[in-house]
Amino acid sequence: MFSVGQENISPSPASTKGPVKYGELIVLGCNGSLPSGDKGRRRSCFALCRRTKANGVKPSTVHTSCTPQAAKAVSNKDQHSISYTLSRAQTVVVEYTHDSSTDMFQVGRSTENPIDLVVTDTVPGGQGQADGQAVQSTISRFACRIICQRNPPYAARIYAAGFDSSKNIFLGEKAAKWRTVDGQMDALTTNGVLVMHPRHGFSQDSKSGHWREISVCGNVFTLRETRSSQQRGRMVSSECNELRDGSLIDLCGATLLWRTAEGLALAPTLKHLEALRQELNAGRPQCPVGFNTLAFPSLRRKGVLDEKQPWAYLRCGHVHGYHGWGGRRHSEAGAAAAQGRECPMCRARGPYVPLWLGCEAGLYVDAQPPTHAFVPCGHVCSEKTALYWSQVALPHGTQAFHPACPFCIRTLSGDTGYTRLIFQSPLD
Incomplete structure (x- = not known):
């Protein structure tokens, strides 16, 4: 901070x-x-x-013509001013004074x-x-x-x-x-x-x-x-x-x-998000195909793929470990995710991406557990947080507006822009 x-x-x-x-x-x-x-x-x-010494300013004198006082206000580096150029012949200068x-x-x-x-x-x-x-x-x-x-x-x-x-x-x-x-x-x-x-x-x-x-x-x-x-x-x-x-x-x-x-x-703190991560991992979620235990990496390792990284089919929300059908190498994971994959649990076809915890605590609207993921990026947060941001149309470029993941600013897709995650509990 x-x-x-x-x-x-x-x-x-x-x-x-x-x-x-x-x-x-x-x-x-x-x-x-x-x-x-x-x-x-x-x-x-x-x-x-709050600063030790106030540095705020407020408007004071208005100069409606190019007077020596107006020119002095603009050239004086100790004087705040705003110049409004109306035409080549007329500029209005507003002096600003210190506000304690x-x-x-x-x-x-x-x-x-x-x-x-x-x-x-x-x-x-x-x-x-x-x-x-x-x-x-x-x-x-x-x-x-x-x-x-x-x-x-x-x-x-x-x-x-x-x-x-x-x-x-x-x-x-x-x-x-x-x-x-x-x-x-x-x-x-x-x-x-x-x-x-x-x-x-x-x-x-x-x-x-x-x-x-x-x-x-x-x-x-x-x-x-x-x-x-x-x-x-x-x-x-x-x-x-x-x-x-x-x-x-x-x-x-x-x-x-x-x-x-x-x-x-x-609001929740980073310490609280870390506790939620540990609680999620303590449940030992498993890949329903490979039966290997999954774990979300530490908040400090965001963006670095881990062997135990949870992946999800975002169309249905089923959580898996990474599996490369047909011998795909781990390095090709991004290409596979972009093409869309068929979930082996329910046959739903859609984005297949690694899941990442949203690490910026100030973006959460509540302190509930991370149960939902944004589509198509896979950032995970609480249900109410996902719901709120999926309904906020953020400015994009100079004219467009569309909902985006607050953690990575990628445009949301799908019916709602997010999905509920379905974790497989350990069988033992």
């Missing part, structure tokens, strides 16, 4: 147990860690904690200092995050900022766009922008920042909510016709930009899950 701003965190006044934690941001598709390892600001999970009651955290693709959480495009299939140099990223360098109240109830609010190294946000002529009813300016970023708040909290009763777009000033809008359209959606004045436990943030290339500190206190 990595705490943003760990070097300047103040302890909670109510206790001496450590810093005040606002919440965590979890990158979907990484299953607990990046393939290359969690390093510095590039991680699969980020803890946002809030902390600001910034998320984006850039590795420059103002970015607290460096996020690159997530590749489906559990490969974590791609090398930003090799992939043409659709994630903004300065994608969004989250402003947290330093005092209870520690509300966290999200805004599109982040301040660069010069403490500026520049919105060019092509950005969708407008003047609000009260004379202020607002805008949307190129590919936008989308947010979805689940209904009924983040629990076993959770239901997917509506995806909305968040503006630079934190207003809420219905989605644009296309991700980068210059025509904004309809403003939803009944909703706000405050993040809730389980809120999803999509940056057009990576999706983050926000978990509040209160929500995480009730």
Whole structure:
């Protein structure tokens, strides 16, 4: 676990147990860690904690013409400002001033200092995050900022766009922008920042909510016709930009899950998932064909095929050990899974894949045993967790939406997107 701003965190006044934690941001598709390892600001999970010194900002003076004061605000590296270019002849500059009651955290693709959480495009299939140099990223360098109240109830609010190294946000002529009813300016970023708040909290009763777009000033809008359209959606004045436990943030290339500190206190932990794994293995499930005992590998060995690895026919859910009919070698397992196989127990034909435990505890909606697997990837979790994520249509590319496994971000298939696993107990 990595705490943003760990070097300047103040302890909670109510206790001496450590810093005040606002919440965590979890990158979907990484299953607990990046393939290359969690390093510095590039991680699969980020803890946002109260800083020793507040660094929040709030809007103050608005310059509607190119005055010397406006130019000074933009060039002053100690002054936060947002510039809205309306035409070559007119730019509106909004100065931002220090806010001692809030902390600001910034998320984006850039590795420059103002970015607290460096996020690159997530590749489906559990490969974590791609090398930003090799992939043409659709994630903004300065994608969004989250402003947290330093005092209870520690509300966290999200805004599109982040301040660069010069403490500026520049919105060019092509950005969708407008003047609000009260004379202020607002805008949307190129590919936008989308947010979805689940209904009924983040629990076993959770239901997917509506995806909305968040503006630079934190207003809420219905989605644009296309991700980068210059025509904004309809403003939803009944909703706000405050993040809730389980809120999803999509940056057009990576999706983050926000978990509040209160929500995480009730969520399962890695220690709990490990106990469930050991309990599952203690039942000594057997392959109904080879009669060999199966065992889920340790959470640290996720992705490394083991001799005792459980495999499943995802059409029916029957769990087996790996068997290569016709003398297939173990190395050809991937090809066999992709083609689909016929279950020797019930003759159902479909994907035949190794099973992997979902290792990111923050993605679970309950703490029940792992009994179901996502189709077609084979990531295993609790029934209610599988049900919830199978009903959440995640943004894909610039226009599509479809349910995906939260552990590897692969698109779900089949009637429900998941299957109940059927384990064979030992015969002795």
